[in-house]
Amino acid sequence: MSEQVFIFDTTMRDGEQSPGASMTLEEKLDLAKLLEDMRVDIIEAGFPIASQGDFEAVNAISKIIKESTICGLSRAGQKDIERCAEAVKPAARSRIHTFISTSPLHMKYKLQMEPEKVLEKIHDSVTLARNLVAEVEWSAEDATRTERDFLRRAVEIAIKAGATTINIPDTVGYSFPEEYGAIFKDLIENVPGADKVIFSAHCHNDLGLAVANSLSAVLNGARQIECAINGLGERAGNAALEEIVMALRVRRNALPYETKIETTRLTTASKMVSRITGFPVQYNKAIVGKNAFAHESGIHQDGMLKNAETYEIMNPETVGQGATNLVMGKHSGRHAFKDKLSALGYELADNAFLDAFQRFKDLADRKKFVYDDDIVALVDDAAAYIADTVKVKRLRVVAGTDGPQTAELDLEINGENKWTTQRGNGPVDAVFNAIRALIPHDAVLELYQVHAVTEGTDAQAEVSVRLSDGEYVTSARASDADTLVASAKAYVGALNRLIAKKERHSGGQKAAG
Template sequence: MPKNKVYIFDTTLRDGEQVPGCKLNTKEKIEIALALEELGVDIIEAGFPISSPGDFKSVSEIGAVIKNAVICGLSRAVQKDIEVAAEALKTAKRSRIHTGIGTSDFHIKSKFNSTREDILQRATQCVKWARNFTDDVEFYAEDAGRTDNEYLARVVEAVIAAGATTVNIPDTTGYCLPHQYGEKIAYLINNVPNIDKAVISCHCHNDLGLATANSIAGAMNGARQIECTINGLGERAGNTSLEEVVMVINQHHSLGFYTDIKTQQLNPLSRLVSDTMRMPVQPNKAIVGANAFSHSSGIHQDGFLKDAQTYEIINPEQVGADGSKIVLTARSGRSALAHRFQKLGFQFNRNDIDVLYEQFLKVADRKKEVEDEDLKVLANQYQTATV
């Protein structure tokens, strides 16, 4: 059975930049955009052109240097927004306007003080405005995660008829459970007559820690685009993590999906984004965290040293990580200690290790991590004492 491509839509430069303290200048945005293209991202959401002159300039200059990826600009369902986005995207070889409006009753009543019928009309109108400038129009139904499925299907059918080629189904508040989000996508696939004329996209937030799971559930039920960010950056608790969804697809061949992402570049790009946005990556972050391939428990270390696959499902080199690490702590065992001594050039037998292990534990109880220099001191003291 042929595999289905899942398109990767990166919004690090738009939604990711909405994190407090992560504002980027145009030069920084261009550097990251070029790295994203090299990574193999299909669509780069470069910014929200009407939001500021600086963002307009960034979108325009990114469009001028990117050769292969589609450059996308965000807008509200406002004619002026769409016109400004189109102007900023004139430099792009391939451009997309991303426009839309909130569709949940929370948004319709509280945010817009409107009605479902009025929102439906505004949704189709914004797509028609955008189609005046490009054939590649993506519509977002903001807060689709909490939108009634029957009404959402009506909106999706109408915007596709108006010319939308991609329909974004955002779980804006990160509220959905994976089975609920998957069922929502399946409902649209089965109840929107013209759904074959558009790509369904997942845009999931991480408020309950379910963004990656929800995005994969969406793809399993028919979505073929996932919107995500490097390191999972984004509004509030963040967005779907690009590196996570890519490696879920990479590892689970039974899903029948593939992406064009060059996975060896994931860790280098993670560090670039972290440094440029001045936003550290949590050490236990999947795929790109400092501890993602570290082992400190004695049981884990022993198994890993016998066969790495006992505790690692991904080869660190596959994602551009520095390699697996055996971290020596008071929880470490004799196997790890012997391994580290051997790497340092010391040849000790089992009896030697038994004696050295007792001394090692004394050091480990005083320090969070036992370093190579500590081990050299222990080894030299032991050798001197046994001469």
């Protein structure tokens, strides 16, 4: 029988504790609406007593969210609990999440309280919270480093005081799956009243085991998982919501449990949290990373083209990622290249295809990513049976405040060297005027863009140029330590592609000379 696992999102509370990850009220409201659309069961909206801003955020979210339970965090003190209750009061479904440390280390150095006093505090705090709201979650902070007998006593007291959810957090990411799961099994089997409450897992990722530990808890009786979008959280973060949800969905044979999460919104949520916090999502991040459904290896691409299940265990559409991406690079094979050509509208004869494929492999050895425009250019060259019609041989530019800015340019055009000196309104304009003087053409410069490839004053400049003559549009990029040289090469590169297209559609006659 399938059982539901409740998803408790703590992105706005534990996630916001990441240094630099603070969110504004408006951002929290937008995220709360998206989490509700995703059908998240419980939204931990903040720590109301921490600040006036946190209180207002929890209160405002409580007013607009109707389906998800709104939860506020509280320490075990009376003021904390009452402030939390006030913040979540407008919610259609509200919860107070109160906690206290239970490990010997925390009790001695953090709380400076005797164990019996801690047990008394658990009883009093849960009782107070239960008198204020219908749902009370109690957490044993640092539970995985707590003595097992003491943890059983603490959980029993919390249940008797009225807790409806018992959270056993791996606060410092110390545990591992077999050990963490055994804690839940022990508590559920040996604590009176354990069958009347929901047990919850809250795992940190200090050892990279947060998701594995959370799933182990489910296998041993936990029915709520506390997690965050993108695994956001203090230190190494929390268990990632998207990984938890998709693990439960994909591995139903081993994990016969389900969630209510609308998985097609996972990538949208990931991007929103990344934008709000400024924390980028690593490219190879599971489920939502840019490369999660990207394939460059020729062996993998060949398998994917025959049957996607050969190398993908889920469809990218199910997590909002769009289509599978066959990345064209040095590891791509003939099959993938031919499939890409077909998608771009090209069908080449064998010799032309082999020539274009070799050019592609040569280019892929020189740059990280080969874009569609690059491939179009390669195909145009192969189809027209030409090398570059125009090549930059030498460039000398005079610039500065005194002016005039001039460019002395040597080009090789159809094997013949030509040169000129031209002025311009700035050095780049002078360079482009020199190219136009040597190769008269009607193409209009639609795009000129420069950015540094790396950091520092010695960084290479990458220049992008797009030309249009009304019939064809071509673009090219070039890099060089000298921005003006890169500019000349990029312009000439785009011009070569324009020439190639014209020749291809005019029977092979030279378009420059």
